[in-house]
Amino acid sequence: xxxxxxxxxxxxxxxxxxxxxxxxxxxxxxxxxxxxxxxxxxxxxxxxxxxxxxxxxxxxxxxxxxxxxxxxxxxxxxxxxxxxxxxxxxxxxxxxxxxxxxxxxxxxxxxxxxxxxxxxxxxxxxxxxxxxxxxxxxxxxxxxxxxxxxxxxxxxxxxxxxxxxxxxxxxxxxxxxxxxxxxxxxxxxxxxxxxxxxxxxxxxxxxxxxxxxxxxxxxxxxxxxxxxxxxxxxxxxxxxxxxxxxxxxxxxxxxxxxxxxxxxxxxxxxxxxxxxxxxxxxxxxxxxxxxxxxxxxxxxxxxxxxxxxxxxxxxxxxxxxxxxxxxxxxxxxxxxxxxxxxxxxxxxxxxxxxxxxxxxxxxxxxxxxxxxxxxxxxxxxxxxxxxxxxxxxxxxxxxxxxxxxxxxxxxxxxxxxxxxxxxxxxxxxxxxxxxxxxxxxxxxxxxxxxxxxxxxxxxxxxxxxxxxxxxxxxxxxxxxxxxxxxxxxxxxxxxxxx
Numbered sequence: 001x002x003x004x005x006x007x008x009x010x011x012x013x014x015x016x017x018x019x020x021x022x023x024x025x026x027x028x029x030x031x032x033x034x035x036x037x038x039x040x041x042x043x044x045x046x047x048x049x050x051x052x053x054x055x056x057x058x059x060x061x062x063x064x065x066x067x068x069x070x071x072x073x074x075x076x077x078x079x080x081x082x083x084x085x086x087x088x089x090x091x092x093x094x095x096x097x098x099x100x101x102x103x104x105x106x107x108x109x110x111x112x113x114x115x116x117x118x119x120x121x122x123x124x125x126x127x128x129x130x131x132x133x134x135x136x137x138x139x140x141x142x143x144x145x146x147x148x149x150x151x152x153x154x155x156x157x158x159x160x161x162x163x164x165x166x167x168x169x170x171x172x173x174x175x176x177x178x179x180x181x182x183x184x185x186x187x188x189x190x191x192x193x194x195x196x197x198x199x200x201x202x203x204x205x206x207x208x209x210x211x212x213x214x215x216x217x218x219x220x221x222x223x224x225x226x227x228x229x230x231x232x233x234x235x236x237x238x239x240x241x242x243x244x245x246x247x248x249x250x251x252x253x254x255x256x257x258x259x260x261x262x263x264x265x266x267x268x269x270x271x272x273x274x275x276x277x278x279x280x281x282x283x284x285x286x287x288x289x290x291x292x293x294x295x296x297x298x299x300x301x302x303x304x305x306x307x308x309x310x311x312x313x314x315x316x317x318x319x320x321x322x323x324x325x326x327x328x329x330x331x332x333x334x335x336x337x338x339x340x341x342x343x344x345x346x347x348x349x350x351x352x353x354x355x356x357x358x359x360x361x362x363x364x365x366x367x368x369x370x371x372x373x374x375x376x377x378x379x380x381x382x383x384x385x386x387x388x389x390x391x392x393x394x395x396x397x398x399x400x401x402x403x404x405x406x407x408x409x410x411x412x413x414x415x416x417x418x419x420x421x422x423x424x425x426x427x428x429x430x431x432x433x434x435x436x437x438x439x440x441x442x443x444x445x446x447x448x449x450x451x452x453x454x455x456x457x458x459x460x461x462x463x464x465x466x467x468x469x470x471x472x473x474x475x476x477x478x479x480x481x482x483x484x485x486x487x488x489x490x491x492x493x494x495x496x497x498x
């Protein structure tokens with residue numbers, strides 16, 4: 001005689017929850033409890049947690065042979081979230097609980113030895129999976145990384161014993177709340193050119209490299225960037241929140257519309273930066289999805305880490321390949337990097353002499369690599385502010401503040417939306433499509449060609465310059481890219497400082 005039951009669960013692959021059927025068979029034979037279907041160590045250990053939890057809640061653990069199959073078996077199952085569906089399937093198969101109430105649910109949760117249901121990372125990803133299946137989601141009552149998804153039911157289960165009477169309640173969601181406010185650009189005195197560059201970067205989502213001597217304000221400028229970023233759209237909120245949910249990071253500020261701002265230390269490994277591990281875990285570039293990735297002291301990063309950024313900067317995602325397959329992680333971010341021009345920091349400084357030998361300067365700057373530099377849209381030299389300019393302001397604030405810059409960013413994005421709807425402009429980034437969107441006069445085209453030849457701009461460099469020029473024209477609310485827009489874009493691409 002065999003007793004069977006099958007329930008829905010899911011496993012995280014990258015940042016997506018993949019549905020898994022938890023099939024249980026209780027049959028005559030030597031007593032045993034085995035799990036098949038490519039489980040990892042955490043899943044195999046669930047046998048002891050499930051036994052203890054079932055007994056602690058007053059249920060009876062079958063004394064016969066129990067086999068659990070996690071299908072499809074071609075996908076490796078990871079994590080402790082299979083405890084709850086395995087225990088529920090055993091209880092349903094042995095008629096100790098009503099299986100009809102669970103047939104429409106996707107169950108995820110870790111069990112304590114006392115039968116309590118504990119949360120696991122990725123509640124929002126599991127909710128998205130349940131919505132695709134047309135199921136309800138049943139998770140721990142302590143889950144704090146969930147969010148409403150339309151009218152889909154998300155239920156909270158405090159303990160395994162609650163399955164007797166299906167004493168569940170709606171899941172409580174964390175209230176969206178904005179994170180700590182970023183510094184205001186008004187607190188940064190001077191630096192008008194750098195602030196303009198940050199406005200253009202925020203308006204178009206461009207990458208930017210700030211280079212200059214120590215104390216010039218590079219880090220402060222980067223930290224102030226979130227204060228002029230537009231809020232996340234609904235789709236962006238969901239995408240970014242799922243990544244943070246899977247990684248075990250708070251999602252309340254993202255649900256409030258605040259764009260992620262990830263500041264990474266230069267000691268970060270390749271896996272920590274782009275993702276990796278077993279199972280594959282999202283890295284900092286995925287946590288910065290739809291937001292900003294800030295790399296301070298850029299030349300101090302390992303060359304392998306920096307070159308690993310090239311693919312996601314082009315594609316907006318990172319593909320990590322393992323022996324059992326490839327995993328794609330979202331990574332559409334704006335790169336903001338800061339760097340000193342040399343190890344001592346004063347190469348090119350008109351006021352303080354550099355003490356570094358030439359070979360050390362070349363090696364230091366060469367660590368960034370030409371291919372990565374070519375993918376950064378804007379290169380800006382940042383110099384120390386004049387002391388008189390800093391001390392002359394009695395109120396301590398600069399007139400070019402975040403409110404003023406944000407108004408330009410929002411106006412540019414609104415104009416871009418109108419341009420796409422009214423003029424039929426698309427999102428293609430090839431040169432032909434960009435030229436069509438720029439609507440440049442012949443004289444402006446000739447200027448671009450001349451500069452590209454004399455400065456040896458690559459095809460990518462020309463494309464990046466056109467993208468920045470189109471953003472500058474959007475800030476000016478101009479349908480076409482004029483000569484002054486193009487010249488400003490080229491000035492950001494062609495550095496003439498250190």
